[in-house]
Amino acid sequence: MKIDSHQHFWRYNPSSHAWIDSTMGVLKKDFLPEDLEPLLQNHELEGCVAVQADQSDAETDFLLKCAEEHPFIKGVVGWLDLCAEDIEEKLQLYSKNPLLKGLRHIVQDEPDDYFMLRPEFLRGISLLEKYGLTYDILIFPKHLSSALELVKLFPNQPFVVDHIAKPKINGKIEPCWEHYMNQLGQQDHVYCKASGMVTEAKWGKWSKSDFIPYLDVVFQSFGAERIMFGSDWPVCLLSAEYKQVNCILTQYLTKYPRESRKQVMGLTAEKFYKL
Structure with missing residues (x-):
């Protein structure tokens, strides 16, 4: 099965989507399943x-409803407050829906760079395996050391790093980013999404070759069997059309054997999220 492992839906609301600022006018509208399907x-x-793109139970409910109504949505990565005292009750409730595959927290926006190592957050993460849920790690490179500590604490918990940890795509690979991606890649239960790269480049002024050194690091670190394609639609529209995002990866993959291409373009996501 060929899968886009990472995209969003929303009914635009300035308060719940406050992260969409004045530079992101193209995103200030509804993006719904019927827009993505074609x-x-x-x-x-x-x-x-x-x-998820909003941190609320209502967001998770909305995405699950979308998935129930549109069979092409194979699964949902939602949000629940992993730090809440009643998190296990929430997990018991939400995990009954087979379309919920995992959870994500927008760690990149937390003022505490070590948020992932807080005891209350770790307690929440510790419960995910019991309920068969994955965890998407959304971070900046400055959070990579904490991410490595986190994943080492839970060797049986499936994790995936979103957007290759969002390095700036500027032709200058940071040794720290490369080091920690390599370390994360050595953890067999950690995967990586080749997604979200175009918005870390100069918007609309990039070339496909700009991404090659970064993809080289990711593929050397994780291998095709733990990498999955994600468009990050509609956020990608800030810098590229869907077809351009898809082409960056499919063109890069031409040097890999057919089986590796199949893994990245769907089989890895199918395995990771149990689609």
Whole structure:
């Protein structure tokens, strides 16, 4: 199955989507399943994984409803407050829905760079395996050391690093980013999404070759069997059209054998999220 492992849906609301600032006018509207479906079909993708963009139970409910109504949405990565005292009760409730595949917290926006190592957050993460849920790690490079500590604490918990940890795509690979991506790649239960790169480059002024050194690091660190394609639609529209995002990876993959291409373009996501 060919899968887009990372995209979002929303009914635009300035308060709940406050992260969409004045430079992001293209995102200030509704993006719904019927908008994405033809894009998937045009690129011969059979389905997608919908990922939370707002931190609320209502967001998770909304995405699950979208998935229930649109069979091409194969799974949902939602949000629940992992630091809450009643997190296990919430997990018991939400995990009954087979379309919920995992959770994500927007760690990149937390003022505490060590948020992932807080006892209350670790307690929440410790419960995910019991309920068969994955965890998407959304961070900046400055959080990578904490991410490595986190994943080492839970060797049986499936993790995936979103957006290759969001390095600046400027032709200058930071040794620290490369080091920690390599270390994370050595953890067999950690995967990586080749996603979100175009918005870390100069918006609309990049070339495909700009991404090659970064993809080289990711593929050397994780291997094709633990990398999955994600468009990050509609956020990608700030810098590229869907077809351009897809082309960056499919063109890069031409040097890899057919089986590796199949893994990155769907089989890895299918395995990780149990689609």
